[in-house]
Amino acid sequence: MPINNKSYHLIRKWGHVTHGKTRPDDNHWDDRFSPDGRGGTPGTRRGKDKDVRSNADGETAQPRRAAGRPRASESAHGSLAALLNLVRTGEATTRQELENQSELGRAVVTDRLATLLRLGLIEEGELGPAIGGRAPRHVRFRPRMGMILAAVLDHSSLAVGISDLSGRLLAEHHEAVELAAGPEPVVQRLATLFAWMLEEHGSEGGIWGIGLAVPGPVEKPDGQKLFAPALSAFQNWDGFPFVEQLAALVGAPVWARSGVQTMTMGELKSGSGVGLTDMIFVKLGRSISAGVISEGALHRGAQGAAGMIGYTFIEGGNLEAVAGSEALGREARQAAESGRSPYLAEALARAGEVTVTDAGHGAQLGDPFCIDLLGRCGRAVGEVLAPLANLLNPSLIVLGGNVAETGDILLAAVREAVYRQSHPVVTRDLRIVRSQMGGSAGLVGAAQVVAEALFEARFLQGWITLGSPREHPEFKDFLARAAFDTSARPAKPRPPGGPFA
Amino acid sequence: MAITGLGPHGERAVPANQVGLSDADADAARNRHFSVAVVLHTTMSDWAKEELAGIVATLGRYGAAVVEVIDCAFDIDRQISELRRLAGEPVDAVVSIPIGSSRAADAHRAISTAGKKLLLLDNAPTGMLPGKDYVSVISTDNFGLGQIGAELLAPHVAQGGKIGVLAYGVDFFATHEREIAFRKWMAAHRPDLSLVRGKFADVSQARSATADLLHTNPDLAGLFAVWDVPATGAAAAILDAGKTIPITTVDLGNDVAADLAGGGLIKGIAAQLPYDQGVAAGIATILGLLERQPPPWIALPGLGVTASNVVEAYQVVWRAPAPTALLKARKPRKNTA
Numbered sequence: 001m002p003i004n005n006k007s008y009h010l011i012r013k014w015g016h017v018t019h020g021k022t023r024p025d026d027n028h029w030d031d032r033f034s035p036d037g038r039g040g041t042p043g044t045r046r047g048k049d050k051d052v053r054s055n056a057d058g059e060t061a062q063p064r065r066a067a068g069r070p071r072a073s074e075s076a077h078g079s080l081a082a083l084l085n086l087v088r089t090g091e092a093t094t095r096q097e098l099e100n101q102s103e104l105g106r107a108v109v110t111d112r113l114a115t116l117l118r119l120g121l122i123e124e125g126e127l128g129p130a131i132g133g134r135a136p137r138h139v140r141f142r143p144r145m146g147m148i149l150a151a152v153l154d155h156s157s158l159a160v161g162i163s164d165l166s167g168r169l170l171a172e173h174h175e176a177v178e179l180a181a182g183p184e185p186v187v188q189r190l191a192t193l194f195a196w197m198l199e200e201h202g203s204e205g206g207i208w209g210i211g212l213a214v215p216g217p218v219e220k221p222d223g224q225k226l227f228a229p230a231l232s233a234f235q236n237w238d239g240f241p242f243v244e245q246l247a248a249l250v251g252a253p254v255w256a257r258s259g260v261q262t263m264t265m266g267e268l269k270s271g272s273g274v275g276l277t278d279m280i281f282v283k284l285g286r287s288i289s290a291g292v293i294s295e296g297a298l299h300r301g302a303q304g305a306a307g308m309i310g311y312t313f314i315e316g317g318n319l320e321a322v323a324g325s326e327a328l329g330r331e332a333r334q335a336a337e338s339g340r341s342p343y344l345a346e347a348l349a350r351a352g353e354v355t356v357t358d359a360g361h362g363a364q365l366g367d368p369f370c371i372d373l374l375g376r377c378g379r380a381v382g383e384v385l386a387p388l389a390n391l392l393n394p395s396l397i398v399l400g401g402n403v404a405e406t407g408d409i410l411l412a413a414v415r416e417a418v419y420r421q422s423h424p425v426v427t428r429d430l431r432i433v434r435s436q437m438g439g440s441a442g443l444v445g446a447a448q449v450v451a452e453a454l455f456e457a458r459f460l461q462g463w464i465t466l467g468s469p470r471e472h473p474e475f476k477d478f479l480a481r482a483a484f485d486t487s488a489r490p491a492k493p494r495p496p497g498g499p500f501a
Numbered sequence: 502m503a504i505t506g507l508g509p510h511g512e513r514a515v516p517a518n519q520v521g522l523s524d525a526d527a528d529a530a531r532n533r534h535f536s537v538a539v540v541l542h543t544t545m546s547d548w549a550k551e552e553l554a555g556i557v558a559t560l561g562r563y564g565a566a567v568v569e570v571i572d573c574a575f576d577i578d579r580q581i582s583e584l585r586r587l588a589g590e591p592v593d594a595v596v597s598i599p600i601g602s603s604r605a606a607d608a609h610r611a612i613s614t615a616g617k618k619l620l621l622l623d624n625a626p627t628g629m630l631p632g633k634d635y636v637s638v639i640s641t642d643n644f645g646l647g648q649i650g651a652e653l654l655a656p657h658v659a660q661g662g663k664i665g666v667l668a669y670g671v672d673f674f675a676t677h678e679r680e681i682a683f684r685k686w687m688a689a690h691r692p693d694l695s696l697v698r699g700k701f702a703d704v705s706q707a708r709s710a711t712a713d714l715l716h717t718n719p720d721l722a723g724l725f726a727v728w729d730v731p732a733t734g735a736a737a738a739i740l741d742a743g744k745t746i747p748i749t750t751v752d753l754g755n756d757v758a759a760d761l762a763g764g765g766l767i768k769g770i771a772a773q774l775p776y777d778q779g780v781a782a783g784i785a786t787i788l789g790l791l792e793r794q795p796p797p798w799i800a801l802p803g804l805g806v807t808a809s810n811v812v813e814a815y816q817v818v819w820r821a822p823a824p825t826a827l828l829k830a831r832k833p834r835k836n837t838a
Contacts, residue, residue: 159511170603171627171672173681174511175644192688196681200672270628350519357513364794365523402513407794436633438797439511 077461079104083112085455087122087141094136119467120145146208149194150446153214160193161443162201167451170201172443183240191249207252208469209454211446213262217305244482253475255453259442264291266445267398271437278394285401288320312384319384323377325403328356341369360406378410382417389422400435506644508798509625515796517781530787531564538587540597544572547754548775555779563787577601584608594618594786602626602672610634618789624674631797636789639782639799643675646771646803647682650725650749653769655691657747662722663695665714667735669727670700676727683725707734715742723747729754736766753818762811762830772804772818
């Protein structure tokens with residue numbers, strides 16, 4: 001596979017910046033922190049077992065505990081992971097709070113905090129208010145210890161972003177892309193843009209993970225594997241090892257999700273859904289799909305394909321054929337050509353084409369055809385969403401995508417249909433709004449997926465004593481397998497004149 | 502020319518000439534006598550003067566008064582403090598060009614939090630969202646400007662040469678887009694060229710940054726500077742080193758225009774139309790104040806300028822006759838009879 005050597009070397013170089021600094025000196029390495037997790041510390045308690053073993057998406061189920069071995073929270077790995085997550089989420093930031101929340105003993109907390117400080121994952125902060133004694137010293141997470149890269153691929157554009165470990169985006173870039181040329185130029189383009197972003201915003205810890213959003217569902221990996229082996233998002237990518245190549249180029253684990261799922265996460269963490277636990281995000285574009293947050297967690301479904309509401313049959317065909325941007329664009333063009341819509345006829349004469357965006361402008365300026373078109377679209381979407389609202393009882397439905405950006409007429413029609421067909425209790429406090437994050441929702445969400453995955457209890461225990469998720473044994477196995485698969489994969493014949501001809 | 506770049510959140514551009522006010526909107530605006538403040542990175546450059554002229558003329562046409570123009574002198578801290586002050590002033594809208602990306606975000610957000618409309622020129626600080634934190638970004642297609650810069654430089658660089666990018670070392674969306682597009686165009690169309698990068702954090706450092714770049718890369722065969730003022734510093738550094746290296750840049754400032762016309766190191770310029778951008782910003786401001794939801798990303802195409810069209814381009818960009826130096830250098834018209 002032709003690889004952009006400059007990007008490759010740049011990323012490899014940055015990917016390992018100062019990593020050695022964060023790794024504890026082997027000579028002082030306490031055998032309690034050995035990678036196999038043995039060596040429970042006296043004085044630990046079991047109260048946090050449930051949290052430590054929790055599993056948000058089912059990908060990383062806790063392996064069976066061997067008889068006689070300590071529980072996760074009793075091991076150094078478990079307690080380190082538990083304490084780091086308490087500090088990282090801000091649930092507990094003083095030694096006293098950490099003791100109370102983790103139910104670990106004082107000596108263990110002190111010992112583990114010293115380790116986390118030595119690993120560079122936390123730092124000492126300011127003094128808190130004194131309550132009858134010495135003022136407690138806060139500790140805080142160091143989000144610049146590593147960086148997260150995010151990429152969103154769509155049918156006609158790609159976006160890249162970089163965030164710190166809190167998932168907060170520091171920079172983003174969007175550009176048009178021609179995906180028909182196949183996956184290899186896309187991998188190279190991502191590597192080039194990632195290298196540029198790292199030069200601008202890199203940190204001491206290098207890249208810790210990559211979040212990748214693609215159109216269409218991403219299957220969950222089998223069994224205990226952490227990473228999805230292949231993407232089937234694009235028809236002409238037929239089994240191309242995109243994730244493997246990206247992981248190998250950057251030297252960091254990749255978490256792939258469907259575009260709508262990352263947009264849902266972005267909306268939950270940084271958009272209208274902040275602080276909520278039950279919401280539905282609906283992407284109204286060329287394709288129509290939904291992401292569901294239920295009780296605070298992203299619902300992915302058995303195969304990772306939850307939310308394909310565009311396939312729901314309604315009057316006139318399936319929802320995508322009635323309310324997708326291509327269907328609306330076709331209707332808009334017909335109305336422009338026939339003169340039924342004076343506004344669209346003018347837009348067609350001016351630009352040579354009309355899109356759903358033009359229909360939105362026309363509706364805002366009072367063009368009767370555009371108003372009717374978007375009203376019909378909104379009612380169709382609302383009729384499909386109403387059963388979902390009845391089933392899931394969300395407190396928020398967010399509409400995103402370029403069809404949703406057409407304005408208030410579509411939004412009003414969706415609201416009317418959902419409210420009319422839902423149980424009164426379901427709609428009593430239900431808000432239906434347009435996304436204000438635009439294309440940034442997917443990037444923010446992809447970064448958030450990684451931020452959560454890096455610190456998910458089981459994955460965290462696999463790398464915490466090694467200082468970086470890049471050292472996680474399962475990731476190293478993945479890279480080794482990927483290298484083997486890539487080298488064993490026969491070169492695919494390409495037509496002449498392609499980008500690598 | 503087509504608009505090739507996407508907006509700060511991936512938005513497809515709405516061309517500035519497609520954003521207008523109806524007669525009813527214009528009348529409504531005139532009846533409400535809006536007050537607007539303008540916050541610029543500088544008011545000293547030709548670009549800023551024309552941009553401001555476009556904003557002021559357009560707002561005046563629709564009955565809005567520009568009550569304050571703030572020159573931040575490229576100082577981000579000054580911009581932050583001025584924005585925080587403006588949040589408490591009796592203005593209806595603020596038009597601002599954010600200096601830097603993330604640091605300026607909160608101060609800009611203070612404007613919208615105070616219930617005023619915020620219009621951004623060129624750049625949306627990372628994390629700020631249209632509709633919530635600001636009304637629209639009005640910008641030249643900076644991605645397209647970078648492509649033009651690459652396209653105009655490529656014919657002047659021999660096969661297998663080494664070219665440099667003189668980049669702005671501040672987190673600024675517009676210059677980042679130019680650089681990314683320049684690199685992308687070169688990778689796609691001139692993969693034989695290798696690329697090195699110099700960086701300056703302040704325009705006064707452009708000359709020394711170029712000198713450093715030349716020192717470490719004595720075989721440099723071409724340079725793209727992300728706007729015209731550092732390009733003049735780069736040209737001076739190249740001449741200091743006794744070299745002749747072709748340069749392309751962005752913005753048709755007087756110095757680079759004269760250099761281009763006179764056969765100097767500047768071989769091509771991707772020009773912006775700052776007055777037209779100012780007009781678009783004025784219209785978007787009025788639309789926002791009338792709650793008419795202008796598009797979040799309003800863009801204008803760039804204009805490719807070479808020695809052969811610099812006089813005409815000067816007239817288009819600056820709406821004034823070209824200086825004598827440019828006219829003298831203009832090639833006589835061929836007799837086509």
